[in-house]
Amino acid sequence: MDMVIQTTGLCKKYNDILRVKDLDLAVPVGSVYGFLGPNGAGKTTTIKMLLGLVKPTAGSIRVFGCEVNRQNRIDILKNIGALVEAPSYYSHLTGEENLRIVQTLKEVPEKEIDRVLHIVRLENHRKKLVGQYSLGMRQRLGLAFALLGSPKMLILDEPTNGLDPAGIQEIRDLIRSLPIEYGMTVLVSSHLLSEIDQMSTFVGIINKGELIFQESMMALHERSQQKIALRTINNRSVEAILQEKGIRYEESDGFLLLPKLDDEMLAHFVTFLISRQVGLVRLEERKKSLEDIFLELTGTAVSL
Template structure:
């Protein structure tokens, strides 16, 4: 699979600190690439450099097989839609009038405005002034502007900010449909792990400006290990029984954690519990979430 975006040794320095350090991104064509990291990790800075809005301290960026520089920047931007940080609009103009300005600059027909307004479900609010839009509506209007002209690449920085749960689901479904329905490659950043988990097929994890993981999302999930959590009326006795049968376990939160076993093996252990008069009150399978794996990768016990 060919890469639509490639960076090599990409760095951005602010004074004595490195906002982005030696970043080697590889975004395949035709996928949703999730760019995941906590706030301040360097996601927005990286996306600004991809779009030519910030100049790299060192390193190279290639988009559409063209190196991002002054010579190629406009040609790249003609095929790129973007929404970086909070969208900005003329408050005294309607949503449709704001999109008209963008479409005029891109030399697009007027029916393109109606198409993107329908995609983001703002067609009933198109004649309302943007200054009267809610934060979520402004976010959707920004996404509509990014979709004008059906770009090959869409770069979205935290696109679900300010949306209610229903709005988040709508935008998520729209983003997920873009590669298949319109052939658009999407690079979407977020600090919300659950959002990336439900949208992206490929993922890059950034921490303190450095890329700590990059691969298919399925590869990241493969790192998780299932276990069985058992709660009994006598964990000490249950642990003794399990140890005598060669099962390693540890206690956490009032439960005994043992490796994932077959149903037949579990039934044998529970039969022994019954013989020892040990009551079992709860059993469940536990698996590391994407957040658990992310925190292990970055070594950061932070509240995301």
């Protein structure tokens, strides 16, 4: 699989404390890569290193297949759009006038303004003063700044922070559409698991500066193993039956936890228990939520 971003052993130390430690990121081409972790985990520091705003203490960064160095850094960054923390703008100017300033600084064609306004759905608000924009509209304007010049890669740091549910939905839908409609790769950071789950195709989880999980969202969901929880009048007799039939089980709070069985097998097993006059008290399907998996991986109670 081709990678837009690859880091190897990336580290950043502040005052003898490693804020990012041996980070090996791999962001596939055409993905929405969710960079997930608690506040203070090292997400923004990592993003600033990727953008050349902070110098790594150790390790290397490859972007578009090239190792980033002083000589090629500017050329590489021309193909990356970024929104780090809150966007900056002139509130006494219109959205279009703000974009014209950035368009001039980036030295991109003027027609780019119309294109990005269409992408972020602000065409009907281009003449409106930015000071009169809602928070969601201002965040979309920040995305428009990042999209000027048709970058191959977009890096967004907590783009839904502070937005109301409607604003979050707007940004989420927009981010999901970028790889499909415009062929972009997007790296989006967040401390909200629900947001990453609804936006991303790949996920990297960082905690205390270390990458503790990196795979497709599908692989993360697969960790949510389903089990059958069984409670009877006499669990000991059921344990003997399970051992006799070679069925694996665990015991938890008065329940016997069995691997997930298909409906036919489960019906057969329940019928068998009843034929043995086992008093069945409760039968339920259990599945770990993504939040449970996240807590297991990070080992901490964090904002989800």
